[in-house]
Amino acid sequence: MFRGKPVLAFVHIRKTGGSTVDMILRQSFGAGHCRIRLGKERAANPVAAAAEIRRCRWIYWKMKCLSGHGITPHSDLDSISKQLRFFTFLREPVTRCASDYQFRVVRGGLKQPFHEWVRTEYAGNQQTLKIAGRPDADAAIEILDSKVGFVGLLERFDESLVLLQRWAQPMGLDIRYQAKNVSGNSSIKTQLLTNPESLSLLREVNQEDLKLYRYVNEEIYPKRVSSFEGDLANAVEDFQRTNQPPAVYPRQIGSVLLREMIYKPLAPLLRNSENTTVPQMRAAS
Template identity: 30%
Template sequence: MGDDDSPRLKRLLGRLRWSPASPPSDMPRPPVAFIHIPKTAGTTFHTILRKQYGQSSIAAVRAFTPDELEAQMQSLGVADRADPDVEAVSGHMIFGAHRYLDGPLQYLTFVREPVSRVISDYYYVRRTPDHDFYDPVVTENYSLADYVVSGITIYTNNVQTRMISGIGRDVDFGDCTSDMLDRALHNLDEHFAGIGLTERFDESVTLMQRKLGWSLPMYKTRNRTKKRPGRAEIPDATRTLIREHNALDLKLYQYAKERFHRERSKQEEDAFERDLRRLHLVNRIYSPSVKLYISLRKAVNRLLGRDSW
């Protein structure tokens, strides 16, 4: 587990992985690019990608401007398929990876209700000492409202629109335009095979599984922000401030929700519910098994005085 499943758990769960709604796993498939928008369950989803494509077949990319994306794609040997073993590109990156590949590329992403996403991001920063923005936020004791208007990060200013439009940080904080939203919506329509909703994670994953011919996805929830107040506990004025700074993301999220509901409604209900139940069943077994395995591994490492095995 961790990056690899234990052989015993693989045998236990293997019989549940096949889905009759999906094409055979040996069929040729184009590579995918997962745009991981911060605090949208992307870390959890990346573990699913690892199991579908294999860690060695995934190129990790972090790029928030077109120039950064080009440099990353070139340095990783992904551009022009210099590395034919790469089946997926994944990370905090803006749209545009297909421009550096000689062939088709299917984009995937998850989006989240913008107010909840920003609240989660703020409390994640506060509990993560190695985060880029931990020092100003904690040292200067930023409130959530302070963080939203600070301008220290685009994460509080239409980051979902920025990343899906492919513009990213090339537009300054507070300067997003409706043209960026139009570009993002066009990209969703023309290039994205899967657009998941964080709030409907399992259904979103099941839709992607059926569309892309994946084996049954298994995952343990990762990187969830803990010990944060509920949305209802956030002052109205602060929530209004978040909405004002993420007006484009609110529209993009609504558009993505409508697409999700359209795609969900097209599924044959009994077959889809069967796949969804199978997903729930296998992860009720898999997730606690991973948690136990990781706890035991950490305990052994502490006893032996080592960082990992």
């Protein structure tokens, strides 16, 4: 399908720096960047199918990367091409969950009290759920080890971007950025993280994510750091010194036009029907 050329597949988990990473992909690949839209009816648990990506190729015939909340490594997407390269970013789970609630309240108009929301399917263990299709850290760890080529950490974002750029060679990833979807007021998150009762609830509902994050932080990420050829600290300093993206990348113009004028109007026709079951790859027990 892709004639042996690598295609990046970004697994976007809420409140882990994903909007910023998505912008990096757009500015790097222009009209080769396809951000999948699955529709509101599949918003609760979006999982894109290989058939949908194949249809998107009718529009994105120079496809170099995939993103969007429907891109998951537990689906059948790896049947598209042996050159599909999954990557993702994780975040300390308790902080991520508190940040997600704050975002939903401030930006989404959520009125539900925290003690009710935190018990819903939208709150805890969202990182294991996105990676494995269920809140199971062991399954998520197996998928990260076998199918996901790169895992960055929001807490070490600049360093992770430098490592990502090296991993994605020779695709020419331009990692300069301006942070996206960052709240200017973190009072809700701070209150949740400093209140013993809410902090206990956050930990309770994120046990699988905490296990996953601990594994990545102690096993996967250190191996990535140690495998970097050269002085990583200097590379990060050089990047931070030159991290001044232009106001507009010329290639972004083509990307926006293609997305807004062609892809969005046709997206409903490119999706699987609502009743279609998306094949999912389950980790071995």
